[in-house]
Amino acid sequence: MKMKVLVTATNYSTLCAEAKQLLEQNGCEVVENPHDRPMTFNELKEVVSDIDAVVAGVDTWNEEVFRLAPRLKVISRFGVGVDNIDLEKAKEFGIQVTNAPRLNSNAVAELTINLILNTLRNTPNLHVTTRQGYWERFVGNELQNRSVGLLGFGNIAQNVAKKLQGFDVNVYAYDKFPNKDIAKRLNVQFTDYEEILNKCDVVSMHLPLLKETYHFMDESKFSQMKQDSYFINTSRGPLVDEKALWHALNEGKLAAAAIDVYEEEPTSKDNPLFDLDNVITTPHTAAETYEVYHNVSLMTAKAILEVKVGNKPQNLLNE
Incomplete structure (x- = not known):
């Protein structure tokens, strides 16, 4: 046939x-x-x-x-x-x-780590300004001794946790169906999402996109995040209310964010997030x-x- x-x-x-x-x-x-x-x-x-x-x-x-x-x-x-x-x-x-x-979990996890480090040190913007002839001084943050929260603990988040082991960080995770054996092996502590938002310096999104997780990160949840923390999303764009993310970044609640995914894809060049200096953006490329x-x-x-x-x-x- x-x-x-x-x-x-x-x-x-x-x-x-x-x-x-x-x-x-x-x-x-x-x-x-x-x-x-x-x-x-x-x-x-x-x-x-x-x-x-x-x-x-x-x-x-x-x-x-x-x-x-x-x-x-x-x-x-x-x-x-x-x-x-x-x-x-x-x-x-x-x-x-x-x-x-499972076949893309390593690639997505690697980009997640990449985005975390680039966000803390502002390297993409420094790359641009250095090539423009400026000698900009930017004082960033180190990842060591910080707390990283994983919203979701599936294959990709588990891979992220594994790769974070060498950075001397405290890793927390929220998941409706926690795999406690893998968490124990990776030194990950399960907790509720409120505690992750309240205490973690870096929050990385790894939830699946379902009806109940649409706009999981909204104005209320961004307001719960630790002052001057960092937000990373390599999962799905509609998990995040982009207007709420813009407000959190623009008003100084978040130090910075890095996102690979958007509410609508391909996203428009007029996306308001692109006007902010404290956001790193990539074109849904984590698995590429x-x-x-x-x-x-x-x-x-x-x-x-x-x-x-x-x-x-x-x-x-x-x-």
Whole structure:
């Protein structure tokens, strides 16, 4: 059976050649996203009518799209989070949804550490001003002996905690389903989120995006944070009310913040956060490594091929 696979994740031919070859060698025709960004609904509706499978980026996959894709049998998410895919509606339409857990956790954890250190020392701004001919003096803070709070303690946060061990910091975590064994091994203390906000010098967001976590960080929670603390988000943009974050930064409650994700993506160049000197921004790039592309692309391709031959795919989310 010939299978037509739409890949909305970007840079597929360049960074996922082995996975693309695997699909083609097993009787699949691969159609790639021609845009260097997530596809819009209007763009999807032009191509999904004869698609059998999708390797999905962060485009929106909901009932409106499913009705236009009568042949669609599987969506294999190129990553972990599936907040952009309506799992229940997909099940109603007979569409299996898979993801690729754990494979990007090291990459995201490394960028999280990168952002924490850059935020404390203001290195991105110093890089710019030095190249402009200034010799700016900026007195930053050291991470040693500080308290770092992790909101969420899944694979990525656990990896962050592991990497923080060499920095001589106190690590705290909040999670509705705490893994106490891993926390003990990593010298992490579980507590409630209020204590993390009140006492931690650095707060790093690692919660999943669910209905109950939408705008988890709002005006009230930012007001609870320790004066002159730092906020990091490499999880999902809608977990944070960006207006509330702007106020916390602009009014001096937070010393600085670093964010890789936004309420709307791609975010606009007119985003008010970009007018602030005490925020570091990156374009949802935490999982953008050669290693992640290689490993995730193979896992997603194999899931599609399992469906192609009638088998249950690995990491099926909507049985």
